[in-house]
Every structure is written in C-alpha cells, then in structure tokens.
Amino acid sequence: MVNRLAHATSPYLLQHAENPVDWHPWGEDAFAEARRRDVPVLVSIGYSACHWCHVMAHESFEDEATARTMNELFVNVKVDREERPDVDAVYMNATQAMTGHGGWPMTVFATPDGEPFYCGTYFPRPQFQRLLHGVAEAWQNQREQILDQGQRVVAALSQPSPLDSAATPQPTIDAELLAVAHRTLYAEYDTVNGGFGSAPKFPPSMVLEFLLRHHDRTGRTDTSPLEVAEHTAEAMARGGIYDQLGGGFARYSVDEHWTVPHFEKMLYDNALLARSYAHLWRSNGSALARRVALETAEWMVRDLGTPEGGFASARDADSAGEEGLFYVWTPQQLRTALGAADGDWAATVFGVTEQGTFEHGTSVLQLQQDPEDVSRYQSIRQRLAEQRSARVWPERDDKIVAAWNGLAIAALSEVGALFGREDLVNAARTAARLLVDLHLRDGRLLRTSRDGKVGVNAGVLEDYANTAEGLITLYGVTGEAEWVHVAGQLLEVVLARFGDGSGGFYDTPDDAEPLFTRPRDPTDNATPSGQFAAAGALLSYAALTGSQRHRAAAHAALAPLPLLAQRAPRFAGWGLAVAEAFLAGPTEIAVVGQPGSPDREQLHAAALTCTSPGAVIALGDGHQDDGVPLLRGRAPVDDGPAAYVCRQMTCQRPVTSVEQLRRALVEA
Structure with a gap:
C-alpha cells in the first residue's frame, strides 16, 4: 500500500511513500483538504541524508498507531527541504522564533492557511503521540488563541530585518571593513584545533575563501589569515570528518577536534571545499591541499556522478540501519582485512584503538601525520577501500x-x-550542459531533476546565482563563450525577478508561489547565501563585460556586510570574499592566441594561478571577441599569443611570456 508520495521525484519523499501516514506533497490541495475537514496541517520537513529524519520516520511515521492518530486529526504534508528551500526557510524562521533553535526533521503545526502556531524538530514517539493529541485538543477548544498565535508569528516574521537592504545604507566597501571582519573572526578562531567556535564544528569553506583572498589582497603583510586557513584546512583533512579512504568530507564534526563526523556527505560541502583547497594550494603550494582538492573532486565525480551527467545531492549518514557503519573500523577488522602486521600498522597510522573514537569500540579513520612508508600506506589504503566497498553502502x-x-x-x-x-x-x-539543456526552460531555471526528468519546482536565487558562477568559471577555463552568455541570461532574471527595489534580493522570484512570508536571508549557511552568491556572479560578469549596471548591483547586494563584519562574519564569508574581489578590481585577464598552441596554453595556465581575489579570465583567438567585451580589441602580438591584464576594462600593455604575465599580475 502506498500513499500520495508514490509519484514524487524526490528520493526523500519516496522514502515515505509506503508509510501508513496519509502524506500529501506540498501544495494547495493539502490546505484545501484541511479547510474542508476543519483540521490543522502537520508539515514535516527533512531530507534524505538526515539521520534524525530516519529515526523519527522509523519510530513514528512507520508506526500504525501513530499514523492512525495523525490521519484522524491532521492533514499531513511531507516536504523535501532540498526541493523546496523556500518552504523550509519560512518554517525554519518560525521554528527558531518559537523555540530558539532549529533543525531537521522539522515538525510544524499550521492553520489551513499555512500560518504556523506550534513548531519543533525531532520528537521521540511517546512525546510525539502526546503532542498530537494536545495540539488537536487545543485546535478544538482554544481555536481563537491558536489563530491569534499564528497571526502574531506571521506578523513578527514579516517585519523588516536590520539586514534588509531597505534598512541598510549603501555599503562602504573598504579595507577597514574587511580588517574588522578578520579581527572578529580571529577572536573566534580555535587556535588549538582549527576552525571557529566549539562543537559541533562545520567546515568553514566560505570563511576560508575570505581568509585566502584577504591574505592575497593585502600583499601578504599580515600572515595570520593564511595561517588560520592553513591550520583549519589541515586539521579537517587529517581528522575523521575527511574520508581517509575514499576522499570527500562529511557534513560536520560532532566534536571540536574534527574526529567524529555526522557521516552524511553532501555535494555542496564537497564542491565548496574542493575549491577552497585548490585555492589554498594556489596561495602556498601545499601538497596536502593539492591532494585533498583532487581526492574530493574525484569523489564527487565517482560517487555522486549520475548517468545524465550531473551530480547527486548526497550520501546518507546511515547504512544497514546504523549511522556511520560504512566508515568505521576496529583493530580486529583491520587485522582481518590486511593481516596481522599490516593491520596493526594501519591501526597506528589511522588512529584506530581498542577503546574506539565512535560507538561500540569502533574508530573513525584519521591521519594525524603522513607515514614515512608512502608505498605501504598507499597499498593499505587501496586494500581497505576495496574491503569497505563490500559493505552495505549508504543510500544516495x-x-x-x-x-x-x-x-x-x-x-x-x-x-x-x-x-x-x-x-x-x-x-x-x-x-x-545538463543544466542548460534540461533545467533551463523558457529562460527560467527549474531547481531539480532526477533520472533525466526535470521537476516542477521553480529555481530560487541560489540556483540562478550559483549556476551563473559555475558557468563563468567554466568559461574562464575553456574559453567556450556560450557559458558566459547563459550566465548573463540567468543574471538578467535575477535582476528582473528577485530584487527588493532597494538593492537587495529575495530568495524567491516575484512570480513564485506565495507563502505566508516571502523568504530572504543574506547570511551564509551551509552554502553561500543567495544574495552574496548573486553579488559574486554579478561582479564577475561585470568584469567580463564592462557592465556598470551589473557592478552596481553587486555593490548594492553587499549592503549587509558592515553589520555582519562586526557581529557575525562567520555567516558572511562569501560576501566578504566578494568584497575582497570588489576592492581588488577584480583583476581581468584576457588571453588570446591560436587555440591549442603551447604558448597560449602556458599563458592561460599562468593566468589560472593568479591569486588576485576574484580574478576573471577571458580566453579567445584574438580575431573575434565571441560577444565577450573583455576580448574586444585584444589582439595577438606579432602573430603570437598575448595576455592583457586589466581593471574595469583598462588594460596594461600586452605581455607575451609567462614571466611577464606573472610580473604584470603582481603589479595589477
């Protein structure tokens, strides 16, 4: 027997398709049914890789008695937060406002008009059963108070935030602002373990990007930004949060030492971190940073690559019903897999002890220092990875x-x-190619697809901004002008549909499904905020095209930075990184010459190693500009390849050698 979720495209919703709960997908039909029955709506929000979502599902949603109570007293709606980040955002704001914290699974009781009046996260089954009866009784006997509660929550959440652009003056982006952010971050820096704050610890990928750019822009006069980035990056790469066998990072560490992760592995974390480690290598030549960047990129392609050519969202934390089971080892398991001598050596190398670092005497693999016998280490690592592959894999x-x-x-x-x-x-x-051909319909992005079938949910601001950022970066590597043109189309939608009229952006377009409040949040979370991501993509596009309109829009979108730099720079890393690029120009590099010629390839490779914050690259043959203004008038020199280093379309004299280009980049 299946419920209404059986036809969903979301793997998370499909996990609940055989629950005895009569789930509805998010939509007007559910709320109309609640109005017809005169009952509240129970909105349950989660995602497929969420461990506690699985726990609550097993305890409550698969339990016949609990499901019967839910079906009798409520209309039940299941939401994949990754498909509907807008729905998740507005109810998360309500949950945090009511309880002081948030998380998933999120459990929200709402009126038939969608107004939340009671919120929480995970509830054990006995408590959840009592809550169901209590809410239903209050709906019958205290209706007026409940409706008033919902209206007051909506009114409070609809008030302007101090970070809204209408309440924030045009930002002053200067060196002092970024220095303040750095000082504030340094005060929160864990000098012993790396990272910021205490447990749980999340990989600070966006802050790492800011620190690297701050170091590079300030001319290396202050070494502390780079030292903080190096220390944090190495601590994570050597800890249990990094998969020492397969590559890739888990979502976060439950302890301050990066030892025990919450084992789910997300595409977005690994994409951001692979880029951060590559940029760290670009700044300091670290062999560790190079290895981790490559292994993480290889993991994404190998483990998350789909037959259609895109990348899946995540690997679960659980396998065979237990969190982390796929990843942990005991000394005896190592000896069984490798033999006594190699097993004991591997236990020493990877920090596997009889007491264990995780549950039931198991240990998460760590690599606190590189072993001297590299060939033995590589052989053992490969053999353990092969042995592990025979275990039950976490769902994808x-x-x-x-x-x-x-x-x-x-x-x-x-x-x-x-x-x-x-x-x-x-x-x-x-x-x-997949995003452009499948997700882009009539000039608008759709957020998700699966098995080559695009979903129905409209793209939100981060979809447009991050896709544009990716396409602009891809253009700088390949010189294929199509990508920058599509990025321009996406950014036109951002400017036309997402703006708030005061320089900021909402997270949903103006023609999106109306919710009880229109979501907007300029602060970073696990990924760059939509607003700061848009600022970065707008600035890069402006650098390639000379568009002052796009540059001005990028500047206006940074309006929350002065307040965040002083109070919460950990939640503005991407915006601060964009601000570094804004101050640096950003540097524009046009490389022209015969495609495929070794000399042009060498100039292009040197351009790619430029550490000037947010530098953009245009690549062409020097005879046509492919519609990219930065290439206009940039001709080869003496029929040979050349590079032009520019700021806001004003260029230095062309250079023709790698040495000349490197000097020009230092002087830019």
Missing part, C-alpha cells in the same frame, strides 16, 4: 539540484585546470 539521494551543481561546476573547472585534469573539466562541462 540522486536528485540533481541546480544550485549545488553550479558549485560543483565551478570547483571541478578550477581543480581540473589547476592540476591538469581534463577529465574533471569535462565533468564540469557535461554538468553545465
């Missing part, structure tokens, strides 16, 4: 999300170009 959420594929396109383009891996660039190109 194979829906393709436009925003996260945009992040992956940017990462794979740069990692592939920097390290001479054309296969990674090709993977980025194939994913870009």
Whole structure:
C-alpha cells in the first residue's frame, strides 16, 4: 500500500511513500483538504541524508498507531527541504522564533492557511503521540488563541530585518571593513584545533575563501589569515570528518577536534571545499591541499556522478540501519582485512584503538601525520577501500539540484585546470550542459531533476546565482563563450525577478508561489547565501563585460556586510570574499592566441594561478571577441599569443611570456 508520495521525484519523499501516514506533497490541495475537514496541517520537513529524519520516520511515521492518530486529526504534508528551500526557510524562521533553535526533521503545526502556531524538530514517539493529541485538543477548544498565535508569528516574521537592504545604507566597501571582519573572526578562531567556535564544528569553506583572498589582497603583510586557513584546512583533512579512504568530507564534526563526523556527505560541502583547497594550494603550494582538492573532486565525480551527467545531492549518514557503519573500523577488522602486521600498522597510522573514537569500540579513520612508508600506506589504503566497498553502502539521494551543481561546476573547472585534469573539466562541462539543456526552460531555471526528468519546482536565487558562477568559471577555463552568455541570461532574471527595489534580493522570484512570508536571508549557511552568491556572479560578469549596471548591483547586494563584519562574519564569508574581489578590481585577464598552441596554453595556465581575489579570465583567438567585451580589441602580438591584464576594462600593455604575465599580475 502506498500513499500520495508514490509519484514524487524526490528520493526523500519516496522514502515515505509506503508509510501508513496519509502524506500529501506540498501544495494547495493539502490546505484545501484541511479547510474542508476543519483540521490543522502537520508539515514535516527533512531530507534524505538526515539521520534524525530516519529515526523519527522509523519510530513514528512507520508506526500504525501513530499514523492512525495523525490521519484522524491532521492533514499531513511531507516536504523535501532540498526541493523546496523556500518552504523550509519560512518554517525554519518560525521554528527558531518559537523555540530558539532549529533543525531537521522539522515538525510544524499550521492553520489551513499555512500560518504556523506550534513548531519543533525531532520528537521521540511517546512525546510525539502526546503532542498530537494536545495540539488537536487545543485546535478544538482554544481555536481563537491558536489563530491569534499564528497571526502574531506571521506578523513578527514579516517585519523588516536590520539586514534588509531597505534598512541598510549603501555599503562602504573598504579595507577597514574587511580588517574588522578578520579581527572578529580571529577572536573566534580555535587556535588549538582549527576552525571557529566549539562543537559541533562545520567546515568553514566560505570563511576560508575570505581568509585566502584577504591574505592575497593585502600583499601578504599580515600572515595570520593564511595561517588560520592553513591550520583549519589541515586539521579537517587529517581528522575523521575527511574520508581517509575514499576522499570527500562529511557534513560536520560532532566534536571540536574534527574526529567524529555526522557521516552524511553532501555535494555542496564537497564542491565548496574542493575549491577552497585548490585555492589554498594556489596561495602556498601545499601538497596536502593539492591532494585533498583532487581526492574530493574525484569523489564527487565517482560517487555522486549520475548517468545524465550531473551530480547527486548526497550520501546518507546511515547504512544497514546504523549511522556511520560504512566508515568505521576496529583493530580486529583491520587485522582481518590486511593481516596481522599490516593491520596493526594501519591501526597506528589511522588512529584506530581498542577503546574506539565512535560507538561500540569502533574508530573513525584519521591521519594525524603522513607515514614515512608512502608505498605501504598507499597499498593499505587501496586494500581497505576495496574491503569497505563490500559493505552495505549508504543510500544516495540522486536528485540533481541546480544550485549545488553550479558549485560543483565551478570547483571541478578550477581543480581540473589547476592540476591538469581534463577529465574533471569535462565533468564540469557535461554538468553545465545538463543544466542548460534540461533545467533551463523558457529562460527560467527549474531547481531539480532526477533520472533525466526535470521537476516542477521553480529555481530560487541560489540556483540562478550559483549556476551563473559555475558557468563563468567554466568559461574562464575553456574559453567556450556560450557559458558566459547563459550566465548573463540567468543574471538578467535575477535582476528582473528577485530584487527588493532597494538593492537587495529575495530568495524567491516575484512570480513564485506565495507563502505566508516571502523568504530572504543574506547570511551564509551551509552554502553561500543567495544574495552574496548573486553579488559574486554579478561582479564577475561585470568584469567580463564592462557592465556598470551589473557592478552596481553587486555593490548594492553587499549592503549587509558592515553589520555582519562586526557581529557575525562567520555567516558572511562569501560576501566578504566578494568584497575582497570588489576592492581588488577584480583583476581581468584576457588571453588570446591560436587555440591549442603551447604558448597560449602556458599563458592561460599562468593566468589560472593568479591569486588576485576574484580574478576573471577571458580566453579567445584574438580575431573575434565571441560577444565577450573583455576580448574586444585584444589582439595577438606579432602573430603570437598575448595576455592583457586589466581593471574595469583598462588594460596594461600586452605581455607575451609567462614571466611577464606573472610580473604584470603582481603589479595589477
């Protein structure tokens, strides 16, 4: 027996298709049914890789008695937060306002008009059963108070935020603002373990990008930004949050030492981190950063690549009903897999002990220092990976999300170009083709697809911004002008449909399904905020095209930065990184010459190693501009390849050698 979710495209919703709960997908039909029956709506929001979502599903949603109560007293709606980030955002704001915290699964009781009046997250089954009866009784006997509660919540959440552009003056983007952000971050820096704050610890990929750009823009006069980035990156790469066998990062560490992860592995984390480690290598030449960037990129392609050419969303934390079971080891398991001598050596190398670092005496693999016997280490690592592959694998959420594929396109383009891996660039190109051909319909992006079938949910701001960012980055690597033109089309939609009239952006377009409030949040979370991502893509597009309109829009979108730089720079890393690029120009590099010629390839490779924040690259033959204004009038020199280093379309004299280009980039 299946419910209404049986025809969903979301793997998360399909996980609940055989629940005895009479689930509805999100939509007007559910709320109309609640009005007809005169009952509240129970909105349950989660995602497929969420461990506690699985726990609550097993305890409550698969339980006949609990499901019967839910069906009798409520209209029940199941939402995949990754398909509907707008729905998730407005109810998360309500949950945090009512309870002081948030998380998933999110459990929201709402009126038939969608107004939330009671919110929470995970509830154990006995507590959840009592809650169901209590809410239903209050709906019958205290209706007026409940409706008033819902209206007051909506009114409060609809008030302007101090971060809204209408309440924020045109920002002053200067060196002092970014220095303030750096000082505030440094005060929160964990000098012992790396990262910021205490447990749980999330990979600060966007903050790492800011720190690297801050170091590069300030001319290396202050080494602390780079030192913080290096320390944090190494601590994560050597800890249990990094998969020492297969590559790729888990969602976060439950402890402050990066030892025990929450084992779900997300596309967006790994795309952002692969790019951050590549940029770290570009700044300091770290062999560890190079290895981790490549292994993470390879993991994305190998483990999340789909037959259609895109990238799946995530791997679950659980396998065979237990969190982390796929990843952890005991000393005896190592000896069984490798033999006594190699097993004991591997236990020492990877920090596997009899006491364990995780549950039931198991340990998460760590690599606190590189072993001296590299060949033995590589052999053992490969053998353990092969042994592990015979275990029950965590489930994969194979829906393709436009925003996260945009992040992956940017990462794979740069990692592939920097390290001479054309296969990674090709993977980025194939994913870009999928987004353009499948997700882009009549000039508008659709957010998700699965098995080659595009979904019905409209793209949100992060979809447009991150896809544009990925396509602009891919253009800088390949010189294929189509990508920058599509990016321009997407950014036109951003400016026409998402703006708030005061320089900021909503997270949904003006013709989106209306919710009880229109979501907007300029602060970073697990991914760059839509507003800051849009600012970055607008600035890069302006640098390639000379468009002052796009540059002005990027500047206006940075309006929340002065307040965030002082109070919460950890939640504005991407905006701060964009601000660094704004101050740096950004540097514009046009490389022209005969395609495929070794001299042009060498100039292009040198351009890619430019550490000036947010530098953009245009690549052409020097005879036609392909509709990219930065190439206009940039001709070869003496029939040979040349490079032009520019700021806001004003260029230095062309250079023809790698050494000259590097000097020009330092002087730019």
